[in-house]
Every structure is written in structure tokens, then in C-alpha cells.
Amino acid sequence: MAARSGGAQRTVHPMVTGGSVCAIKYADGVLVAADTLAAYGSLARFESVPRMKAVGMAHDVLLAAGGDISDYQQMLKFIEAAAVEEYAINDGASMSASAMHHWLTRLMYNRRSKMDPLWNSIVVCGHRDGKAYLGTTDLYGTMYEDNFIATGLGAHMAIPLMRKTWKEGMTEEEARALLVECMRVLFYRDTRASSMITIGKACAEGSSVGEPFQLDTYWEHELFVKGGGHRGDGSW
Amino acid sequence: MSSIGTGYDQSTTTFSPDGRVFQVEYAMKAVDNSSTAIGIRCKDGIAMAVDKPVISKMLVEGSNRRILNVDKHSGMCVSGLQADARQIVNHARDEAASYLDFNGGPIPGSVLCDRVAGLMHAYTLYWYVRPFGASVLIANYAEDSPELYAVEPSGLSYRYLATAIGKGKNAAKSALEKLDLSTLSCREAVMECAKILYMGHDPSKDKPIELELSWVCDETNRMHQLVPPQLKIEAEEAAKAARAAMDE
Amino acid sequence: MDFDRSRFVDRELLDPARVMEGAHGGYGRSHGGIHVENGTDNSLDFLKNPVDLGTSIMAVAFKGGVILGADSRTSTGVYIANRVSDKVTSVDEKIYVCRSGSAADTQAISDYVTYYLDMHRTQYGKPPKVQTAASYFRELCYHNKNNLTAGIIVAGWDAAKGGQVFSIPVGGALLERPYAIGGSGSTYIYGFCDAYFKPGMTREQCEEFVAKALSHAMARDGSSGGVIRMAIIDENGVERKFIPGNKLPYGPL
Numbered sequence: 001m002a003a004r005s006g007g008a009q010r011t012v013h014p015m016v017t018g019g020s021v022c023a024i025k026y027a028d029g030v031l032v033a034a035d036t037l038a039a040y041g042s043l044a045r046f047e048s049v050p051r052m053k054a055v056g057m058a059h060d061v062l063l064a065a066g067g068d069i070s071d072y073q074q075m076l077k078f079i080e081a082a083a084v085e086e087y088a089i090n091d092g093a094s095m096s097a098s099a100m101h102h103w104l105t106r107l108m109y110n111r112r113s114k115m116d117p118l119w120n121s122i123v124v125c126g127h128r129d130g131k132a133y134l135g136t137t138d139l140y141g142t143m144y145e146d147n148f149i150a151t152g153l154g155a156h157m158a159i160p161l162m163r164k165t166w167k168e169g170m171t172e173e174e175a176r177a178l179l180v181e182c183m184r185v186l187f188y189r190d191t192r193a194s195s196m197i198t199i200g201k202a203c204a205e206g207s208s209v210g211e212p213f214q215l216d217t218y219w220e221h222e223l224f225v226k227g228g229g230h231r232g233d234g235s236w
Numbered sequence: 237m238s239s240i241g242t243g244y245d246q247s248t249t250t251f252s253p254d255g256r257v258f259q260v261e262y263a264m265k266a267v268d269n270s271s272t273a274i275g276i277r278c279k280d281g282i283a284m285a286v287d288k289p290v291i292s293k294m295l296v297e298g299s300n301r302r303i304l305n306v307d308k309h310s311g312m313c314v315s316g317l318q319a320d321a322r323q324i325v326n327h328a329r330d331e332a333a334s335y336l337d338f339n340g341g342p343i344p345g346s347v348l349c350d351r352v353a354g355l356m357h358a359y360t361l362y363w364y365v366r367p368f369g370a371s372v373l374i375a376n377y378a379e380d381s382p383e384l385y386a387v388e389p390s391g392l393s394y395r396y397l398a399t400a401i402g403k404g405k406n407a408a409k410s411a412l413e414k415l416d417l418s419t420l421s422c423r424e425a426v427m428e429c430a431k432i433l434y435m436g437h438d439p440s441k442d443k444p445i446e447l448e449l450s451w452v453c454d455e456t457n458r459m460h461q462l463v464p465p466q467l468k469i470e471a472e473e474a475a476k477a478a479r480a481a482m483d484e
Numbered sequence: 485m486d487f488d489r490s491r492f493v494d495r496e497l498l499d500p501a502r503v504m505e506g507a508h509g510g511y512g513r514s515h516g517g518i519h520v521e522n523g524t525d526n527s528l529d530f531l532k533n534p535v536d537l538g539t540s541i542m543a544v545a546f547k548g549g550v551i552l553g554a555d556s557r558t559s560t561g562v563y564i565a566n567r568v569s570d571k572v573t574s575v576d577e578k579i580y581v582c583r584s585g586s587a588a589d590t591q592a593i594s595d596y597v598t599y600y601l602d603m604h605r606t607q608y609g610k611p612p613k614v615q616t617a618a619s620y621f622r623e624l625c626y627h628n629k630n631n632l633t634a635g636i637i638v639a640g641w642d643a644a645k646g647g648q649v650f651s652i653p654v655g656g657a658l659l660e661r662p663y664a665i666g667g668s669g670s671t672y673i674y675g676f677c678d679a680y681f682k683p684g685m686t687r688e689q690c691e692e693f694v695a696k697a698l699s700h701a702m703a704r705d706g707s708s709g710g711v712i713r714m715a716i717i718d719e720n721g722v723e724r725k726f727i728p729g730n731k732l733p734y735g736p737l
Contacts, residue, residue, distance in 0.1 A: 015629075015655030038659070043671065046651070046659055070626050070657035081333055088305040088329050339604070340619030340658075347607055379613075379644060 014068035014119045019192045020154030021064045022182045026175035029203030030125035033179040037194035052200045054207040057086045057094035062207035067120035097126020097133035109141025121151035125202040153190040158182035263389035266369035267316040272404035275373040277384040281422035281453020282375035284313040285429035287445040303450045307332040311460035315402035316370030345376030345383035357391020371401045377452045404436035422453035430471035538707020540669030541582035543639035546690045549718030550639045550647035553694035556710035579617045579640030584667035585633040614640040618650035626656025669701030669708035699732040
């Protein structure tokens with residue numbers, strides 16, 4: 001930040017932030033997972049902050065986000081305004097997940113071009129006409145679609161797990177288990193992650209966000225309990 | 237209209253010697269020439285209805301809508317010059333959207349009504365614009381109780397339990413007065429709306445009409461929308477039956 | 485390495501305990517054209533610095549109402565500019581705010597919100613909702629985030645939803661909470677609050693919670709201190725309370 005040298009400088013820094021988002025396609029649609037922590041730097045400041053929401057007029061889109069929470073909230077306001085406009089026009093058309101993903105990407109790219117980015121990584125999920133949609137956009141407006149997506153530290157630590165385990169046509173149980181495993185690894189290894197997570201779903205019945213629940217964790221490997229890292233067992 | 241302008245009717249910026257603004261009265265005349273629109277406020281919501289003349293057999297069903305959504309919780313039913321009415325609705329949509337954006341909650345009926353009335357009144361003040369040739373009913377059911385308003389071309393607005401505008405307003409109003417609005421449910425109000433509109437329509441004499449029926453109530457989760465097709469059919473059947481019974 | 489206190493990350497590195505104080509104050513003072521070289525704690529350079537509410541503030545909702553509380557210290561650098569300030573500010577009859585960050589910024593924002601709420605009350609003809617007030621604060625804090633240092637807790641009572649607490653941290657997120665703490669002193673009492681707070685506390689229990697939490701924050705935070713001021717808001721109105729600096733409920737539970 002070059003404020004003291006004068007000249008317009010609008011680049012902000014994220015203050016209250018959310019962490020990784022993991023999402024995968026499965027047989028009936030898309031599942032997405034995120035924890036419920038809003039951190040303030042390294043301070044775990046706000047628990048139980050929702051980071052995913054069913055959006056759009058038809059409620060068949062699910063938007064999950066990491067990064068700055070205030071920017072995410074502003075984005076939700078933009079989406080709500082667009083949804084009300086669609087409702088008013090009332091011609092039966094509504095933004096699909098794909099349409100909304102492209103629209104949000106333009107929004108984010110425009111903002112980064114003004115040197116005033118929306119400081120988020122978003123994951124857009126949806127299900128319409130029997131087809132699942134899963135895509136992501138970062139704060140620069142880079143977008144792509146994939147069968148599985150992880151943002152934040154998840155891009156480094158969850159993606160390898162997904163590559164290993166994901167296959168076409170997973171059942172909901174298999175998909176949930178994979179997401180929980182990803183979130184657990186992130187909880188073990190990401191300083192900004194919490195063990196309270198929500199899983200959202202976009203399928204033929206529309207999109208919905210589940211109740212937050214606590215991850216099961218395991219700390220009692222024999223050598224963990226024993227301690228004494230000098231033996232090279234990883235417990236230093 | 238009891239007197240004509242005698243030169244004082246060309247502009248909204250000149251009063252007549254007896255203190256009238258004729259252009260505004262002519263605008264209201266445009267509403268009185270247009271199809272009837274009615275609104276009923278019940279405990280659990282608001283029902284609105286309007287008939288549209290079917291101007292051509294080739295017209296696509298449902299075109300030229302006269303009941304429009306303003307916000308999720310709010311709708312408008314219009315009568316008068318359609319192009320003018322659309323302008324009012326668009327303005328109301330902007331007002332509702334900007335209120336939501338700044339206040340973080342749905343616009344209350346009283347505020348929406350004030351804003352719309354303010355716009356319509358402003359169009360009676362300047363030589364370079366003409367008044368809107370349309371009246372609107374506003375149905376609003378947000379965080380307060382359900383509210384029904386009517387705004388006239390003059391910019392006057394009233395809150396009603398039930399009211400009617402347009403060609404058949406007098407007959408409709410006297411029919412509305414007979415209803416027990418303290419017990420009526422919104423679903424019943426939809427039926428009554430259809431009945432009243434059909435009463436004022438003589439199929440042997442008048443042009444064919446198409447009905448528009450909308451409601452915003454607890455049953456619709458406080459969303460303003462056209463009534464479901466099934467309910468519309470039921471309402472129209474009941475209305476036709478009631479009319480036939482009257483004719484006998 | 486050139487540290488800059490207007491950057492959150494730098495601030496965290498410089499002094500993790502004071503990240504919540506925002507861009508002004510603290511050690512590496514450099515903001516808004518006033519760049520202080522070698523600012524030591526006993527020089528008079530602090531006079532050039534903006535007045536900061538290094539603060540302990542909190543608000544708790546209980547059944548039927550809400551309690552706001554704050555310490556009373558306002559400092560410029562190491563000097564206590566005011567030892568009896570009132571950081572619990574009214575923006576409407578039954579809506580109050582606790583302010584932290586820059587005193588000037590938060591006063592200006594509160595003035596704007598008071599004005600907007602007055603306008604809203606006149607137009608709407610009814611007392612505004614707490615949500616509405618919180619939305620105004622969010623709007624101002626979010627859209628001017630680059631020029632403001634303001635961490636605000638909005639709390640109050642309205643007929644629709646009763647007592648409510650909204651936290652608007654630096655950056656302009658809007659988060660409704662059962663209770664909220666803020667200001668530099670709050671960092672020391674997260675553990676206390678986690679352990680002490682439970683949902684469904686009575687008004688009396690909440691008062692005690694606020695008094696104890698703030699006393700402990702004020703004891704450990706040099707930028708907080710003085711007296712505790714509280715506002716208790718319910719359907720019937722507002723009651724103000726005052727705990728003098730020598731009668732704070734500090735110590736073992």
C-alpha cells in the first residue's frame with residue numbers, strides 16, 4: 001500500500017476472511033463443503049458464519065465463497081438485486097448456475113480491472129435440466145469448470161485427495177465421505193480452518209445448505225501418544 | 237366532467253379561474269376509459285384483478301400484462317394508458333431496489349406508495365411533461381401487515397381495505413362494500429375479484445376479455461405472483477356461474 | 485522490510501495483540517501523510533497522531549432486550565486524552581452503538597446514521613428497526629473501507645425482533661451475533677467470553693457478564709480503562725449504568 005506517497009491507491013486487504021471451499025460433482029448433482037469460521041487475521045473471531053447460500057430466482061444455484069466476508073456479502077446483495085429484477089420481469093427465465101458463474105466472473109474481472117477487486121474465491125454449483133454445474137472464479141476473474149474444485153489451501157491439499165478418489169457417478173455417501181476427508185485434512189493442516197463445517201447440495205430438487213456439524217478427528221496414533229520426535233516419527 | 241376547459245385546459249402549469257388543473261382531470265378520464273382493476277386487502281394478504289380487452293384473436297395469451305411485480309413482496313395492478321403505466325411500474329421497481337440496497341430490507345408499502353405518488357405528482361407540475369394517464373393499485377406485504385394503496389394521476393394516494401379503478405369502478409366498489417373484509421381469506425378474495433369483474437362484463441354486448449389475477453399472501457410466502465392456473469380456472473368458472481345465476 | 489500499519493498483515497507481524505486497533509497508533513506509526521520517524525514512547529510525537537479509541541466494547545442480547553457496555557479510555561499514543569469518554573452512543577431512541585477505531589471516523593459515521601434514521605422515521609412513520617440501523621452502518625463502513633478505521637457494534641431493541649446485536653468489524657462485514665466484543669481489549673477476553681457466555685441468560689446475568697468481561701479486558705489492555713458505561717435497552721426504554729474505575733468486578737469468579 002502506497003498511501004503515504006500520495007496518488008490513488010484503492011487496493012484493499014481482506015480483513016474478516018473465510019477459508020477453503022471444496023466441491024465435487026456426484027451422481028445426482030454437486031456437493032460443496034466449507035467451514036463456518038470467519039477469521040480476523042489469525043484470530044478465530046466469528047464462529048458459525050455461513051459461507052454458502054442458495055441463490056438465484058429458481059433457487060437451483062449454490063454460491064460458496066472464501067476470502068473477504070464483507071465482499072462476499074456485497075456479492076450476495078448484487079445477486080439478490082439481479083434475482084428481484086428477474087422476478088419482476090417474470091418471463092419464466094432465470095439465471096442458471098452457468099449464467100450466474102459467467103456473470104459473477106465478469107463482475108470480478110471488472111472490479112480487478114479497477115484495481116479494486118472483490119477479494120474472494122467463489123465456487124458456483126448448480127443443477128438444471130438434469131445437468132450438474134461446478135465452477136470457480138478467483139479475485140482476478142479467472143474462471144474454470146471442473147468435476148472437483150478446491151479453493152484456498154484446499155487447492156494444494158484437497159485436490160490431490162480428490163484426484164485420487166473422485167470418479168464419475170459417485171453416490172452421495174461416497175461424495176460426502178470424500179468432502180469430509182478433505183475438510184478434515186484441511187482442519188489438521190490449515191491454521192485458518194475450523195472443525196465446524198457445512199455441506200451444501202445442488203441436485204434435481206434444487207439447492208440447499210445443510211446444518212453445521214463437527215468433524216470427527218483422530219489424535220491417538222500410537223506414536224502421537226508416545227511423543228518424543230527424536231525417533232523420527234513425525235511428532236516433533 | 238361538468239365544465240370544459242375554455243382555454244385553461246392546455247397546460248398543467250395554469251389553474252382555471254375556479255381552481256382546477258384540467259390536464260390532470262383529463263388524465264383521470266383516461267383511467268376511467270380503461271378496463272376495471274380491483275384490489276382487496278384481507279388479514280392474510282392482498283388479491284388484485286384486472287380485465288383486459290382481447291383486442292385481437294391473434295394476440296398471444298398473457299401479453300400486455302396489467303399486473304406486474306415490483307419486488308418479491310410487492311405488485312402493481314394498473315389501469316389507463318398502458319405505456320404510461322409501465323413507466324410508473326419501472327420507477328416503482330427502481331425505488332424498491334434502491335430501498336432494499338440501502339436499508340437491507342424490503343420497502344414498506346407506505347414508503348413505496350409515497351415515492352410513486354411523488355413521481356406522479358411531479359408530472360403534474362411542469363410544462364414540459366404531461367401527467368400520467370394511468371392509476372395504479374399497489375399490493376405490498378413485507379414486514380408489516382398486508383397493505384393496499386391506490387395512486388391517481390394527480391399524485392393523490394390512499395390506503396384502502398378494498399378499491400377499484402377504471403371503467404367499472406363504481407359498480408365494483410359497491411360490490412366490494414358488501415364483502416366482510418374482516419373474515420375474508422385471500423383465496424376467497426381472489427374468487428370475489430373474478431366475480432366482480434365478470435359481473436361488469438356482458439359477453440353478448442362487450443368485447444371479449446382476459447382476466448389477470450394476482451395475490452400476495454401467507455399462502456404464497458409473501459411473494460407477489462399471478463394466481464396458479466388451477467385457481468384462476470376455478471375463480472373464472474365460479475364467476476361465470478354467479479353471473480349466469482344473476483341473469484336468470 | 486518496510487512495515488506499514490495500514491496493512492493488516494504488517495500490523496499483525498508488528499504487534500499481533502493490537503491488530504484490532506487498525507491503521508493508526510501502535511508502534512510503526514505511519515499514516516495519512518503524518519510519517520513519524522523513530523517515534524518512541526516518551527517523545528511528544530504522539531500529539532501528531534489521530535485520536536484512537538483503543539477500546540474494550542461489547543454488547544449482549546437477552547430475552548426482551550440488549551445490553552451494551554464500554555470502557556471510557558480515549559488515548560493519543562500513550563497519553564489518555566479522555567478518561568471518562570462515552571463510547572456507547574445513541575443513534576436512535578432504542579438503537580445504540582459501541583465504537584472502536586478512530587474516534588473521528590466513528591463519530592462521523594454515527595452522525596450520518598443518526599441522520600438517516602431520523603429521515604427514515606419521518607418517512608416511514610415508525611421507529612426504525614435495528615437491522616435498518618446496522619445496514620446503514622454497513623453501507624458506510626463497507627463502501628468507504630479504504631478511508632475508515634471503524635469497528636462498530638450496533639445493538640438495540642425493536643418491536644419486530646426484540647433485542648439484537650450486530651457486529652461490523654473493520655472492512656465492513658455485517659454479522660448478527662448473540663453477543664459481540666470488539667476493540668483492542670477484546671483480544672484478551674475471547675477465552676473468558678467463550679467460557680462464560682451461554683445462550684438464554686437473564687438480564688441480570690448479562691449485566692454481570694458485560695461488567696466482568698470488560699473489567700478483565702481493561703485490566704490487561706493498556707489502551708482500555710477508566711470506568712464502565714452500560715446501556716440496557718428493552719421495550720420500556722433505555723437505562724444507563726455506570727461502574728466507577730475503583731469498583732470494577734475484576735478477579736477470580
